[in-house]
Amino acid sequence: MNKTIKIKDRLIGEGQPTYIIAEMSANHAGDFNRAIEIIHAAKESGADCIKIQTYTPDTMTIDCDKEYFRITKGTWKGENLYSLYKKAYTPWEWQARLKEEADKIGIDFLSTPFDKTAVDFLEELGIDFYKIASFEVVDIPLIKYVASKGKPIIMSTGMATLGEIEEAVNAVKSQGNEKLCLLKCSSAYPAVPEDMNLKTIKYLEEVFGVIVGLSDHSLGSVGAVTAVVLGAKVVEKHFCISREIENPDSSFSMEPHEFKKMVEDIRAVERAIGKVSFKVSQREEISRVFRRSIFIVKDIKKGEVFSEENIRVIRPGYGLAPKYYEDILGKTASKDIERGTPLDWSMVI
CATH class of the missing domain: 3.90.1210.10 (Antifreeze-like/N-acetylneuraminic acid synthase C-terminal domain)
Incomplete structure (x- = not known):
């Protein structure tokens, strides 16, 4: 597969700067103006891309309070799935305006679709590439449908076995799509360092011959900076205006000054990595x-x-x-x- 992918006029991959994605997710907390503010803050903090998610509670699950639909552990303990997604989703009527604002200020716009209707909606929106979430890496019909659009795909691999990742990669390839990036991810919120296993980044690159990166749910920037040292060409991090604005994602999101410092550290690390050289500077x-x-x-x-x-x-x-x-x-x-x-x-x- 390709060692670079092209998004608009930009190459991502071997020999290119790390592509840094600010994940808005639920951090707008239901306020359109805050969503616009987040897009501007992400741009000012050095992000290359702002990412949202395209779903509704009804495209994710059903409104049911049986025990199967209740969250009993972790960050969202006590929530019902339907009510959680109702709090977290980004209204679809916002999304054209959010993309327009991103285009206007010069930051790429990306979304994660969670079903075919979301893909169709994003196609009408004129999206340039797609994200597949870790939880959907086993949804082979969805992956095939996204891949059939012929656009670059960035796919997280949290919780996935090697076999499941292989099935997902093959699903993309089955549609004649070679434009794929795999992100190592620990799907805990927040992730802890001992669960991140960043050495896997290089392994994914070697086994699947694709661009690799990190979807980082850990606190701080150590994981992201280390991932770049290990060969990550894409870094995704949750981004908020302030963690004091409560929403389902705020507790593990970066504020603008933290994100900016992470970007600066990544750029410094890229300069430090350089190339194999014994020339005296x-x-x-x-x-x-x-x-x-x-x-x-x-x-x-x-x-x-x-x-x-x-x-x-x-x-x-x-x-x-x-x-x-x-x-x-x-x-x-x-x-x-x-x-x-x-x-x-x-x-x-």
């Missing part, structure tokens, strides 16, 4: 003079023998390289040499 060149070299440490007369008493390997590096020290011992001086003079071959007979 201009800044290193300044330091080279403080290497060790051979110096005269005691006044020497012409014809005098070089010995451990009158020459030494010391800093700075203006004399002959230390590797010649043993060769010079026992040889004689070609002229008088003052203490503190760097040794060179013209002084040696």
Whole structure:
């Protein structure tokens, strides 16, 4: 499969800067103006893309209070699925305007569809690429339908076994779609470091031959920055204006100043990773003079023998390289040499 994918005029993948996605999810807390504010804040914080989710409570589940539909553990303990999705969803009548605002300020717009009606809606919206959520990685009919649109797909793999990931990848490929990125993900909210297993990022790249990245639900930016070191080309992180604005996603979302710092750290890490090189940089060149070299440490007369008493390997590096020290011992001086003079071959007979 491809080692780069193209979104609009931008390449994502090998040799390209990390593509950073700010996930709005439920952080608008039901307020359209706040959703607009989040888009602007994400752009200002350095995000390349703002992501929403396209579903309704009825496209996700049914309104039923049987025990199967109750959440008994974790961040949303005590919630009923239908009521949770009712709180969290982004109204579909907002989404064209949200995309228009994102386009206007120059940030990519992405959504996660959760059923075929959402895909059809996003197609009418003119979306450029799709996200598949971790919970939907086993929904092979949905994945095939999304892949059939021929657009790039970013797919999270939280909770998935290797076999399930393979089935999902094959579902994309079965539609003749090679434009895929897989994201390592720990689908806990929040995720804890010991469950993240970031080494899997490289493994996914090697096994499936695709672009890889991280969908990060952990607190802080350590996971995201480490993922980039390990080869992640896409990083997705939940984004909010303030965690004090309560909603289903606020507790594990980043505020703008935190997100901005994460982006800065990722960009610094990219510069630090660089490429395989043994070329001496201009800044290193300044330091080279403080290497060790051979110096005269005691006044020497012409014809005098070089010995451990009158020459030494010391800093700075203006004399002959230390590797010649043993060769010079026992040889004689070609002229008088003052203490503190760097040794060179013209002084040696």
